Amino acid sequence: MAPFYVRSLPLLALVGLATACAPTYQLGLKPAQATNLFVEGREQAQATADSVEVRLSFVCYEATRVVFEAEYRNPTRHALVVDPTAFRYEASRRPTPTYDFKGRPRPLPGTEVTAAVAAASQSVLLPPLPPNPVAAFDPEPEITMLRATADREAAKAARIDWLGVALSTASLVSGVVSINQRETVSQHQNRAAIQDAAFAYNVASTATKVGHAISADQLQMRAAHLQQYALRKVTLEPGQQVRGYLYFPRYDAADALVVKAPVGSRVVPLEFAQVRRRQ
Template identity: 30%
Template sequence: MRRIILVACAAGLSWGLAGCAPSYLLAIQPAWPDTPGEKSQSAVFDKYIDSVEVAVGFVRYEKTELIFQVEVINDSHQAVVVAPETFYYIPLDTSAVVASTTAALPIRVDALAPEQYLRKLTDQLNEQVAKSEKVGFLEILTTVTHVVEDVSSIKKQETDAQIAERDQRHQDENAAFDGLRETHAGQADQIYDQRQIVERFLLRRDTLRTGQRALGYVHFPRTDAANRLRLVIFFNERPIPFDFTQQRGK
């Protein structure tokens, strides 16, 4: 089975530094905590910039997303603005990977803005709820057809087998529509649960006073075709880079 792991190393404060600190192995599927952990069990590394601690840990892959845990602790004497929507990563060392694919890689990949992400989930939830309650045109037409068949059968000399066949067909068609609504209801339940979890754990825009702390998850679109990802965290519009090495394993 193909799997992908991330190895993280703290990038130098200067963008020009080529070396990195000792690597930290990040598990691809660490357990989802009940609350964002004090420190993730996967590798977390810190940087202290002007009395502000910034800690980043890889959480897991999802089908189309990468999820990181970010913690900012303000021990300075001034307010610190944390804005997850300004975070991004840059795919690096992609030449060997790109050579084997025709897909163009983005120059940078922005974090999924928290409020927009929640609105998207809400829209998906509302859509599935509506579909779970809706009686569509095709179902109405099918019901009318059933009534017409039942009425017209009165004038016919149907055998017991024909009557049973017609009744069974009507039941099957009605059950199919009911099943479709149940499917949408189940999807609505899943999206609702997902939204509750995301809303609880998502890192949101905040202004931290002295001694305050922000901790939560930041979602990014996946870019598998990159050997390194340079994750850039901002506070007070100041970029703090963290490098991750993406390895492909069997």
């Protein structure tokens, strides 16, 4: 009987061929209805409640998040609290008949398709829709966590490595002691081993410290980015406006996201179509 790996080769080749032939799609979000309202090239969905204007635009996808920018304008005579944790979205899919692409052409490049068609063309199953409205992330705990973690990383980078100091001292002492002395082969080998160990350890220790320092800088930058750009809880006085990023968990297998934006005790819907364009 042939070994398993030999018998598996044709099957693996077919799987690889099917994967290679599966189409890929570029994902994007846009207002469900055109508004001709733009900010920095992004079209904004718009809603009004109690004279307060809310605008929302899609910014980008991150690895696990979808990012919107929210804008509030308060022309009223009373203050308004804007809280990012009060935002929710509801995901939905367009009713689409089941597609079987066996023997049928797949979507042409540039074609926009539904989540169901994209999944069928890639031979994958659609996950269920979120059963409950999906809440936006609260940026405050993340900012606090990032800064605390950055401080710990910076402390590790600045910490004195006493073992490295001890090894360097031992290496230096052994070198000084050997001056003007005849060393046996064994003594020379021991001194060389101490010096090599001290050098190798200090190189590794320095690399570790540099890694901690880089990590601290990256975490501080992420915290500063959130602090500057994220929508944070704020009181809008009459005549004021605010803009900031909202971060939601991304859900790629939906055809529409309806973001519910808070306006005082009310919520207003802002509808977005999630589109897939065949690449």
